Amino acid sequence: MKIGYACQVIGILNAQQKSCIQKNATDSKLRELISSNLNVLDTIIDYNFKNGIKLFRISSDLIPFGSSQANKLNWWEEFGDEFARIGTKIKRYKMRVSMHPGQYTVLNSTNPDVVSRAVEDLRYHARVLDCLQLGQSHKIVLHIGGVYGDKISAISCFEKSFLSLPSKIKRRIVIENDDISYSISEVLDIGTRLGIPVVFDNLHNFKNPSEIKKNEVDWINTCKSTWKSEDGDQKIHYSQQDPAKRAGSHSKTIRINEFLEFFSRLSRTDLDIMLEVKDKNLSAIKCINCTTEARKITALENEWAKYKYSVLERSHKNYVEIRKILKDKEKYPAILFYNMIELTLENEITIGGAVNTAQHVWGYFKKIATKNEHDVFLKRITQLKDGNIQIHTVKNYLLKLTVKYQEKYLLESLYFD
DNA sequence: TGACGTCAAGATCCG
């Protein structure tokens, strides 16, 4: 079983994908962006390996305007070596990657221009995975598309378009139930008929359930048969509702108890789980640490190093409490640990907590900072106490110092996010 | 025509 996350990584400096608007998309600008984005991908793959994450969705923005006339570069040749190098790494790390064109790639549209752009977009996604020299188990996840007032003919449009795709694209595609139009039973019908593996998405299924009533685990088990051995292990998408937002919005973090409840009902490990969640890699590591058989407390200590200042800002009491539960090196209190983290992070940062934590962090620079840096920091703290500036202004200053002095412990902290 | 989702880029404002 692999557990992973989509597109972006939280808490790593200079690991953001870059893009530009169409009117600025000159050849040289695009070259610069592609080169930067491939470096970022390489960094993320290394990060994933270091953190035991073996499932990752590559952002569709890897190549800006990759499927559009706005990008006329032969990027697959120009950056071929770089792609191959990253692909080799992915294989060496035994990772599985995927891509997921958004809701705007519509293969069954009634507008032929939209369909041909969708085909171009799929060609682009397949080309990225081909350039990485990855096999057929590295998939492209696609939705069925629109309904246009007549679902039966919309489905047959999808089938027609799908069947006329080149086979090197077809064999990468897997289809997913969406939250508006196509329920899991409809997608399963299509997938079974055309031999396309089906990805079950639990939140989409909740918002747009099938008329046929089955529980989540039954649907997941039904989907399994659509995955042939050359497709790799079955994949599902898992996400949770953000209670503060509209139905279908992904939660900030994966609430671990709810995940573990799902996981135990699943009672299978021969499948991969792609998390769709705002805090990305953080939830992936959390879910991995709570389901792993390794159960090494060092994993939790590493997590604590990242979270501790975010906890301290919100609750000194919980900070002390969590330190206490990590004391016993023979135990592995992962669930308790993450419960405490989740509970604490729901709270607002207090002024007192912010000041205290900032001074804590300043401790790394006290001895090495210049006179001017001392003055600026003290001034900021006074302003913060008086309510004249916000905490993020102080944090940005501390981040600047962290980068300047390359303070490793802080570079990996979530304090600045 | 605007909401929907996504996220930087780009534009503008502020001290």
Added chain:
DNA sequence: CGGATCTTGACGTCA
């Protein structure tokens, strides 16, 4: 002038 904050872009469907 640099940094913070607000707006736009790019996509297709649907009400």
